[in-house]
Amino acid sequence: MIESKCASISDICNEIHSLSKEDRAMIENAYLFADKAHEGQARYSGEPYFCHLAETAQILAQLGMPPIVITAGLLHDTVEDTTVTIDQIKEEFGDEIAFIIEGVTKLGKLKYRGVERHVESLRKFFIATSEDIRVLIVKLADKLHNMRTLKFVPKEKQKRIAMEALDIYAPLAERLGMMRLKGEMEDLAFEVVNPKKYAELDKVVREKRFISEKYLKHVHHSLSKVLAKNGFRDFHIDYRVKRIYSLFKKLQKKGKDVNVIYDLVALRVIVPTVEDCYRVLGIIHSTWKPVPGRVKDFIALPKTNGYQSLHTSIFTGDGGIVEVQIKTPEMHEHAEFGIAAHFGYKENAKTQTKQFQNQLAWLNTMKELQKSIKDPELFIQNLRGDFFTDRIFVYTPNGDIIDLPLGASPLDFAFAVHTYVGLHANGAKVNGKMTSLDAKLKTKDIVEILTSEKAKPNRKWLDMVKTTFAKKRIRSFLTEKNVQG
Ligand code: MN
Numbered sequence: 001m002i003e004s005k006c007a008s009i010s011d012i013c014n015e016i017h018s019l020s021k022e023d024r025a026m027i028e029n030a031y032l033f034a035d036k037a038h039e040g041q042a043r044y045s046g047e048p049y050f051c052h053l054a055e056t057a058q059i060l061a062q063l064g065m066p067p068i069v070i071t072a073g074l075l076h077d078t079v080e081d082t083t084v085t086i087d088q089i090k091e092e093f094g095d096e097i098a099f100i101i102e103g104v105t106k107l108g109k110l111k112y113r114g115v116e117r118h119v120e121s122l123r124k125f126f127i128a129t130s131e132d133i134r135v136l137i138v139k140l141a142d143k144l145h146n147m148r149t150l151k152f153v154p155k156e157k158q159k160r161i162a163m164e165a166l167d168i169y170a171p172l173a174e175r176l177g178m179m180r181l182k183g184e185m186e187d188l189a190f191e192v193v194n195p196k197k198y199a200e201l202d203k204v205v206r207e208k209r210f211i212s213e214k215y216l217k218h219v220h221h222s223l224s225k226v227l228a229k230n231g232f233r234d235f236h237i238d239y240r241v242k243r244i245y246s247l248f249k250k251l252q253k254k255g256k257d258v259n260v261i262y263d264l265v266a267l268r269v270i271v272p273t274v275e276d277c278y279r280v281l282g283i284i285h286s287t288w289k290p291v292p293g294r295v296k297d298f299i300a301l302p303k304t305n306g307y308q309s310l311h312t313s314i315f316t317g318d319g320g321i322v323e324v325q326i327k328t329p330e331m332h333e334h335a336e337f338g339i340a341a342h343f344g345y346k347e348n349a350k351t352q353t354k355q356f357q358n359q360l361a362w363l364n365t366m367k368e369l370q371k372s373i374k375d376p377e378l379f380i381q382n383l384r385g386d387f388f389t390d391r392i393f394v395y396t397p398n399g400d401i402i403d404l405p406l407g408a409s410p411l412d413f414a415f416a417v418h419t420y421v422g423l424h425a426n427g428a429k430v431n432g433k434m435t436s437l438d439a440k441l442k443t444k445d446i447v448e449i450l451t452s453e454k455a456k457p458n459r460k461w462l463d464m465v466k467t468t469f470a471k472k473r474i475r476s477f478l479t480e481k482n483v484q485g
Contacts, residue, residue, distance in 0.1 A: 103135030
């Protein structure tokens, strides 16, 4: 069954605001190049593999990505899955595009096991590896399209892929402030991970939405009238329905009753300036009674991911409660696209205010990233994309990633893999070569531990390891031995 269509060159290019002849030619060239390179390959859905690339490129175009990123999106699987080499890409499309593709390919090699500690290091590794944020954005677009077509993938694989989306990709999108992409990805994944709960909440939202629609029309109409009466000409009102997964998480956090969730449906009022936002809030509060404790000023105090808006909930007078969000067009764009909005400003050639807003959002995101790794001093390094200078990331022979502190040894690695492996470590191979157990490991080393039944820890081992975890295990072994012997 072939369901999703395959985006054409115009489908992609029509999403881009102002496209130069050269850039259009580059995108066309990549489109045809990838189509040819993937010829004969098919997706689980039965459609040509190339469709995945065209669709990924279209997602990137919709995110407002510049032509170079869209081109990289078209070519992101070419090196991995066809006979085309990275040098050919360099020759045909230049170093920058090749660099992005190499980054995406590297991320694709990571394995996901769903172990909590592992999940955290995988997230960190994602950020550390994507020296360039564009690599992450291409990967997120790639993943979103894979999620959209997940139902064609064999059942036994679906859950793992969906869990990976929920654990790794959606949180990354959230950290980058890309809420629209995050929301869609989470709902697609949640439907697979917990189909029963998904159906149940979907029904709740549908029913609620049906009831609220009446209120919303009424409020929409009165609000438009009131704003016009107060001299507003340039405003836009619409509404959004809460995403299923987001509702699920809120219910988990705040108790089970859907009736106390006030933002199931929210009205959005978009006005040109910040001053307008506060004026609109005043007008709304003098027209409808606000629900106490529900007024939030995220303009003066933005959320950590840079989100800005004024929120209030009002009694609509007919027994209903509606959340209203008031923001400027720039704030709205950032709420939807986050860091991706940062790339658009050159193309859109809008005002300086917008550039400033973009930079602000970018900075906020960097701050958030920095907070998430709990080391304030790395902030400046983070801006250069040089994250986690105190950590190394090494591979098991299977390609699993182990996250260790700088200066860690193969013996640390052995204990990180499994206590048994640690306690019986007898030797190590690093990148295929025999190495001592106390050597210093580097990021990207592939480490293999040789074990023997007879091998066991001695006091010297304590000086050979850096991690507290390994030290603890060695100590407890030595103590036990003393007690016994
Ligand atoms: Mn792909």
